[in-house]
Amino acid sequence: WAVIFARSFDGSQPNLRAQSLSPPPPNLKMPKAAIVGSGIVGRAWAVIFARGGYQVELYDIKKEAREAAVVQVTAMVDMLSKKGLLFGQDPGKVSSLVKPADSLTAAITGAVYLQECVPEILPLKTKVFAGLDKAVTESKNKDIILGSSSSNMAISLFAKDIQARGNCIVCHPVNPPFAIPIVEMIPAVFTRPEIIQKARKIMTEIGMSPALLNKEIDGFLVNRMQYALLAEAFRLVDDGVASPEDVDTAISQGLGLRWSFMGPFQTIDLNAPGGVIDYFERYGDAISRVIKPMDNTRPWSKETVTKIHQAMRKEVPVDRRGDRLEWRNERLLNLAVHKLSQGKWDSKSGAPAVASEPLKNSRRQVKSDGKRKAVIVGSGIVGRCWAAIFARGGVKVDLFDISKEAMEKAIDEIAKLINTMHQSGLLFGQDxxxxxxxxxxxxxLENAVKGACYLQECVPESKLLKTRVFSAVDSAVSKAGNKDIILASSASNLASSQFTSELKMKGNCLVCHPVNPPFAI
Known part of the structure; x- marks a missing residue:
């Protein structure tokens, strides 16, 4: 926190991730922030505030702990400087803004903001906030914001009985906060509205990204979503559905790539042509079927779906969704290039592998012998992506659609997609x-499956349609005598057994479901 405040008021106009910080006029006094608790969270907040242009006084009940913390803050600032996370500022100047405080009253005196960072123990936080209340009275600093780093406990549990309770609010970071800008802001019913507004303004000004909860709830926002995902991940492993490694892969190589810059509502808004309402009309029943056996499920209310849809339309009007899709794909492509250039963890040696040069990995070694052939059935966006992926892998691709016009149009779109991949470095050096x-x-279809080793079905998510398509595929494969071909479906919810159980070639069938867009994820 100390670093973030220093960042905004040293006169250098740093280029911040939030692009919201700027130096004060020459006659403006540098603001002051107080940090209570010298552990890793307290030190991180000290760094953030200092980086944001604030003088920071760090208090801990143990003198040696607060003095050691100031030294550790300097090391943390130096690390951030090497990573480019001081945004061009002098690490020495940023570090110099953090000093130990001799007492709680001294730390609070003249401060506009205080961040409590003691362990997640209710009696301890209650005791600390009682001490803060006394110090606020002694310092006559009645307008100071009293923020807590509490990750689960609501502020009303430990500040409801103090005189300055109207100044209290939870501002919970995600570790490490100097690299992850989200701050959950959770006021109590007694928190004054002006305190909420001022706290949010400060968080934004120091380069953080505040997410305000309208009311207290156990687990807050980040942890409730994280716990829901973690609970299902445990169930999938516990029920033998997937291994822990494959569950992690589904996030690190799938959902996590989109989630690194888009939220869940932003994601589904782009996953149906008409946005959120269209998404729930298409997939709502299937989602309900999947989550019904899970804990904490409820029907999709029309009011809530409409509310989410309207929020997405306010952010991205209907006529700009195409632009948003292009933006998303560009971000995913750049992220894919970045991930390819990074070293992975070597599980055999138990150490990080040496980072390779950009794009120099196994995926770049593309060999085309002209013999391998894949079939894509369906020429929509998923089919076009699969065609580009197989072609990038050196495989000949036969694209089939019952509409000749749709096929021919898709060929042009695939060429454009391949050119986009090339511009982003994702053809791995190929022409x-x-x-x-x-x-x-x-x-x-019969001509397509002749000599093919793999077929990917990419038709809309309709059980009836997929049943008809696979019936036709079964007949074509039998006529072609291609008994070893793999017959895969891009189904996102339907199991293969729901539409292939009556086929002669059912033993060759499985679902290979991609995450959109598969050329980047």
């Missing part, structure tokens, strides 16, 4: 024209 030339239209 985009050569890659695009590997994709062609198939005159019939």
């Amino acid at each position: 985009p024209k050569v890659v695009a030339a590997r994709v062609q239209c198939a005159p019939s």
